Amino acid sequence: MITQRNHRRGSAIAVAVALTGSLVLSSCTAADDSDVVTITLAGPNQWNDSGESFGEAWEDLIARFEAEEPGIKVETVVLPIATFGQVLSTQLSAGTAPELVYSQAPHEPHMVHALDEYLTEPNPYVEGNERWIDVFNPRYFSLESGQASGRIEAIPFDLTGVGLSYNADIFEKAGVEAPIATYADLIDACTAISAAGYTPFAMDGSFLGPAWTAQVIFNMMVADYIDDINVYAADGTPGSAPQVTAKSMAAAVLGGTLSTSTPEVEEFLVLIKEVFDACATPNWSGIPASSGAIIGIQEYLAGEAGMAWATVYSYDVLKDASFTVGGMPFPTITSDSTPLASGAEAQFGVAPGTQYMISSTTEGAKLDATIKFLQFVSAPQHVEPWLKASGGNPAVLGIEGPEASKAYLEGAWAEPMATGGNTPWGPSSVSILSAYDGYLLGSKSLDEQKAYLQDLWEQQARELVETNGWQSESWAQ
């Protein structure tokens, strides 16, 4: 009994000492941690299916940054692909977003910092650099790369490209030669692949398939109008920009230079319907989308489809495919298909891929730390190991991208679209898919689609006017 009591007393003392010790230790740690600035980066996982990490190479990149900047800690929040947009847009609207936010989250200019001025300052992680912007490949990212607001809101970590991945075995069986050069050849190829018992063009319910197809065809069909509609520079002043800006496109729509009754626009609608009717997976609209890297991924990977839209990120998945994989651009529309063809080659453009913005509520030491992190990630020697491991293509000069993804990143196809990708869709509250699916599925006639789309275009233009304060422009009255 006495022994037991002593034992209890001893245990109590041991617990008390341990608690006191841990309190002292934790207070010491807290004191040390108070000097550390923690910044958080939140975005979808574009590289693997983990819900916790962007992969070992990313963790290594963070570790190297933290070793170089011991006073800064970087935390990564991995968000689900399906919901990251809603999560981040809600946080941005509420002013509770983390410091670094994936750029494709819906947002308005006041929710994020403009980075133009920072880009004219030196990047301390690049020896001899005088302007941060100079480390980037100017073909894809420059001070003229501003968003609709005319500001640069995001820094690219890599580049992405899109193209047609094809199953060379199916092409051979169907007697189709790759690359398919013209749109007329594409329709013929689809007929041949169908006759061989395969789906010509894998498609699913994702908005990306219709959106990419529409963008590319629209860009070719309105090429002759570019000079007329390219009336504003990247900073919003009168002039022109390397690619048509959102402001120029809004002016074209509200000013009447471009409408759905423009013959080339009407022909664009006819052509996109033709390619979906002749080539796309039957019942594509009812197939749940499961990947942003390859459209119709299940059918394509199963070797049941001749081709599919794919991004450069698909190479990791396709390297284990059971068939021979090839890559090619979307074919060019020629006068064989329509007398209204402009003759412009198909373009998609290599674009900044993984990009991050800084939420406007980030201030003081956290803002400084966030800028440092973005500068570190755009220093060639620091970002190269991550790019090599993840298969990404560099947005900065001085390093090479992987051989495998070059098919999507070369030639006219890799040139930025003349329309700047500013294909008018509709206001941001309307999904791109819903702008086209009724027409592609046959529930809207061409005339109904023209009227519906014109309404959406005008709504989008008015939304841009309001968001960016262009009300004083004559065409916006």
Added chain:
Amino acid sequence: MVQNLTPPAERSPVRRRSRLRPTLVAYALLLPTLALLGLFAYYPAFSGIFHSLFDWRPGFDSPFVGIDNYLALANDRLWWQSFRNLGLIFIFTVTVGWILPLLAAELLITLRGSRSPVIYRALLVAPMAFPAVVTVLLWQAIYHPNQGLLNEILGSIGLGDFARNWLGTPDSALLALLFIGFPFVAGLPFLVFLSVLQNIPTEIFEAAELDGAGRLRRLISIDLPLMASQLKLLIFLATISVLQYGFAAFLATGGGPDNATLVPVLRMLNVAFQGSDWGIAAAMATVLFTIALILSIVIVMSGPKNTKGADDER
């Protein structure tokens, strides 16, 4: 009943305190619930109504815009179009959605024995515990146009001509969405029908049987009239749930194809989360709330008051 003949003034203070104490305790216990409701239900609701008058930018300055948001939604074609689907959803809910639960309840009370009704009842309502997300995703797989179970079954029994792109064509998408959860037995209507039927005295059924009333006649002349006040409650709840409909559409179709499954809640979410127009979204929520309130008042004020009242009159 024994009346308390002691005049109130002469009642012992101790006894009065002991009567008051449980009442005070009840109030005290209700307070946390009320506080939580206030914080998580009333405050967000009133905040939404209040902010519908602003260009609401939740984390930033929000200029007052008066009724501009309401004018904007009045011109939103998709918003009004989304209401068209609600009519069909309501009709489906109160017809197809109730017939099978009513039939199941009628069959269940017919079962003899002490164990089998309990087992059947448990089996019929158990799916209520399944996560709704799982149910929707499961049905999405069943509806898959090229590999789905439904089209496979139709093909295997020689009805391949009826196979279709269930969720992917505007003609069938809404109806396919509404059939998610078929046969709808695992739900509140079934439990309400069953509880009413179980509470009808067996003498009434026996008397009806002696009078020669068949099962259909009994359903029309006895069961349904006795359910009148509960049906009113169900209509009230169905109205609210139809106005709030959107979960399955959000998961399975996103409002498409061609906006065929677009409903007001989905349009409101798109305006808020994709368009960042929080003020207009708040105005939409306020309009939905007002419609729900008006319809609720109309339903509560119309029809039979309650079963007890009806019994008393008899």
